[in-house]
Amino acid sequence: MPGIVIVGAQWGDEGKGKATDLLGSRIDYVVKFNGGNNAGHTVVIGDEKYALHLLPSGILTEGVTPVIGNGVVVDLEVLFDELDALIARGVDVSKLRVSANAHVITHYHRTLDKVTERFLGKRQIGTTGRGIGPAYADKINRVGIRIQDLYDENILRQKVEGALDVKNHQLVKIYNRRAIEADEIVDELLSYAERLRPMVADTALELHEALTDEKIVLFEGGQATMLDVDHGTYPFVTSSNATSGGAATGSGVAPNRIDRVIAIVKAYTTRVGAGPFPTELFDEWGDYLRETGFEFGTTTGRQRRVGWYDAPVARYASRINGVTDFVLTKLDVLDDLDTIPVCVAYDVDGVRFDEMPVNQSDFHHAKPIYEEFPGWKQDITGCRSFDDLPKNAQDYVLALEAMSGSRISAIGVGPGRDAIVVRHDLVD
Numbered sequence: 568m569p570g571i572v573i574v575g576a577q578w579g580d581e582g583k584g585k586a587t588d589l590l591g592s593r594i595d596y597v598v599k600f601n602g603g604n605n606a607g608h609t610v611v612i613g614d615e616k617y618a619l620h621l622l623p624s625g626i627l628t629e630g631v632t633p634v635i636g637n638g639v640v641v642d643l644e645v646l647f648d649e650l651d652a653l654i655a656r657g658v659d660v661s662k663l664r665v666s667a668n669a670h671v672i673t674h675y676h677r678t679l680d681k682v683t684e685r686f687l688g689k690r691q692i693g694t695t696g697r698g699i700g701p702a703y704a705d706k707i708n709r710v711g712i713r714i715q716d717l718y719d720e721n722i723l724r725q726k727v728e729g730a731l732d733v734k735n736h737q738l739v740k741i742y743n744r745r746a747i748e749a750d751e752i753v754d755e756l757l758s759y760a761e762r763l764r765p766m767v768a769d770t771a772l773e774l775h776e777a778l779t780d781e782k783i784v785l786f787e788g789g790q791a792t793m794l795d796v797d798h799g800t801y802p803f804v805t806s807s808n809a810t811s812g813g814a815a816t817g818s819g820v821a822p823n824r825i826d827r828v829i830a831i832v833k834a835y836t837t838r839v840g841a842g843p844f845p846t847e848l849f850d851e852w853g854d855y856l857r858e859t860g861f862e863f864g865t866t867t868g869r870q871r872r873v874g875w876y877d878a879p880v881a882r883y884a885s886r887i888n889g890v891t892d893f894v895l896t897k898l899d900v901l902d903d904l905d906t907i908p909v910c911v912a913y914d915v916d917g918v919r920f921d922e923m924p925v926n927q928s929d930f931h932h933a934k935p936i937y938e939e940f941p942g943w944k945q946d947i948t949g950c951r952s953f954d955d956l957p958k959n960a961q962d963y964v965l966a967l968e969a970m971s972g973s974r975i976s977a978i979g980v981g982p983g984r985d986a987i988v989v990r991h992d993l994v995d
């Protein structure tokens with residue numbers, strides 16, 4: 568069972584970092600295949616808390632080879648800051664491999680991300696401001712800079728000058744910003760080249776060989792299904808394919824080498840940034856979930872929007888990703904509730920939708936149809952088997968499983984590394 572993908576089923580922050588870490592000791596490679604330092608994964612190991620943005624969470628496990636795939640956009644300053652911070656805490660990062668085909672995020676991408684958001688005004692996406700969208704736009708426009716370009720100064724200079732041609736007009740004439748000198752960008756990128764050199768690799772080939780040798784490769788998705796540029800709530804999405812298909816294109820590993828797709832889903836829902844969110848709560852229950860679940864962004868510190876579990880979203884994630892197993896996280900956050908509403912379908916202007924509406928306007932108008940489940944009113948953080956869970960908690964999990972399209976194979980009952988109930992092995 569060598570190729571395993573982990574994706575988010577909702578709008579991000581489902582606890583993917585913790586799930587990757589859980590599998591850590593059994594895997595040989597962990598591959599980040601999409602996104603960049605817009606991701607924020609918190610992993611709690613004993614008393615230590617690690618916040619990772621660009622590096623895959625598997626880097627925390629000894630013996631694992633972490634890989635940054637071609638589908639990632641890499642901010643080199645962030646890469647080295649994150650590596651140095653881990654080295655200072657005694658983590659061995661020497662095995663890191665970075666795809667020669669990954670694109671870089673530069674100063675002009677970060678600047679454009681911020682100014683375009685400001686110009687969008689009320690229509691803004693609420694991006695993380697890390698330059699993600701502009702870097703992917705350059706990739707698709709064929710004016711991006713790849714890691715391998717750092718090793719041919721002439722080519723690098725030509726490409727940076729080409730990219731800045733139009734951008735400087737935009738920055739100066741539209742956004743009233745100063746022009747950016749090509750030299751400034753080239754010098755900055757070259758300053759990282761030598762330290763980066765030993766990590767740069769044909770990662771698609773290395774992963775192919777690893778899979779042929781029956782090594783276990785875990786593909787770790789950033790963001791989530793509903794933030795996927797094709798399948799999410801466009802335009803309120805990130806700029807990459809965060810669904811399981813992205814694991815193939817973003818790593819160069821063929822789809823038929825992927826055997827298992829694990830989706831992480833929270834026992835309720837959160838979202839950061841703008842866009843539709845049918846089960847969103849604006850009342851005291853929203854505050855309650857936000858505070859109990861500590862729903863504040865790992866990357867931007869922003870307060871997360873919160874709402875009840877949305878079964879049509881989970882079913883959609885199951886279908887789009889080909890989910891074989893769900894990991895249901897943060898069940899403990901619901902411990903003190905008397906009843907727990909779950910959205911089972913939507914009402915769109917009087918019409919019932921059991922599946923995600925294909926039209927954006929319908930999804931914006933979707934009103935949740937709720938079913939109520941009795942709470943368990945008991946602390947479950949110490950439970951380590953399904954039988955340990957109170958009957959009402961078991962019933963809640965089984966009800967979600969029945970309506971979400973795939974089996975729930977593990978259940979998170981607390982932030983710590985070992986706070987998990989496993990029902991089905993996630994690797995074999």
Ligand code: GDP
Binds near residue numbers: 896978982
């Ligand atoms: P990611 O972006 O999907 O990796 O998720 P984040 O790290 O941004 O957010 C998930 C948060 O939930 C982190 O702070 C985790 O430590 C925490 N967490 C994960 N699983 C559980 C769980 O089962 N219970 C509780 N209470 N917290 C959890």
Ligand code: IMO
Binds near residue numbers: 697805
């Ligand atoms: P993890 O991996 C939650 C959201 C931003 C914004 C939209 C576009 O921790 O789950 P971008 O900067 O990517 O262009 O922003 O996507 N977003 C996330 N929300 N978790 C994330 O990552 C996110 N990465 C991006 O808030 O709405």
Ligand code: MG
Binds near residue numbers: 580581607608609865
């Ligand atoms: Mg996160």
